[in-house]
Amino acid sequence: MSVLHDLDELLCGDDEEYDRLDLFDEADKLIGQLRAADVPALLALWQARSLCWQQRYTQASGSIDGAVLRTLLSGLLQIKETPHGVFELMTRLPATADASPLSDALLDYAEQAWHANPARQRQIQISCWSCGLSGRLLKRLGFSAWKEAGL
Numbered sequence: 845m846s847v848l849h850d851l852d853e854l855l856c857g858d859d860e861e862y863d864r865l866d867l868f869d870e871a872d873k874l875i876g877q878l879r880a881a882d883v884p885a886l887l888a889l890w891q892a893r894s895l896c897w898q899q900r901y902t903q904a905s906g907s908i909d910g911a912v913l914r915t916l917l918s919g920l921l922q923i924k925e926t927p928h929g930v931f932e933l934m935t936r937l938p939a940t941a942d943a944s945p946l947s948d949a950l951l952d953y954a955e956q957a958w959h960a961n962p963a964r965q966r967q968i969q970i971s972c973w974s975c976g977l978s979g980r981l982l983k984r985l986g987f988s989a990w991k992e993a994g995l
Contacts, residue, residue, distance in 0.1 A: 905936055
């Protein structure tokens with residue numbers, strides 16, 4: 845069986861069993877074995893699976909490969925109604941942002957989400973801060989400090 849198949853089975857498992865057997869650790873190990881070539885199939889699963897599956901994935905992605913993370917984020921941003929995961933996975937990026945197209949796309953997404961969903965502004969700020977995009981988002985929003993933005 846493939847790593848992705850094993851991961852999917854694990855993440856689809858029963859809630860009680862997942863918690864009782866501490867399968868979070870096993871999921872983290874499997875996520876760490878994924879490669880960029882697995883991302884198209886992962887994106888298909890992402891759209892087909894439940895919010896619980898997506899949450900388990902993001903929570904257990906501490907060992908995710910950098911190339912897989914960037915490819916997955918790029919793919920999630922292409923989905924018309926972006927599902928759960930973008931802000932959660934942004935926290936796995938390096939703490940210093942670059943000038944890549946992905947960083948620009950994440951800033952666009954964060955800016956749109958900021959205006960569309962005020963209840964998530966704290967999460968948006970934390971996610972952008974964790975990957976070095978906080979200052980750039982502030983500038984785009986026209987604020988000089990997060991306190992000025994109400995946070």
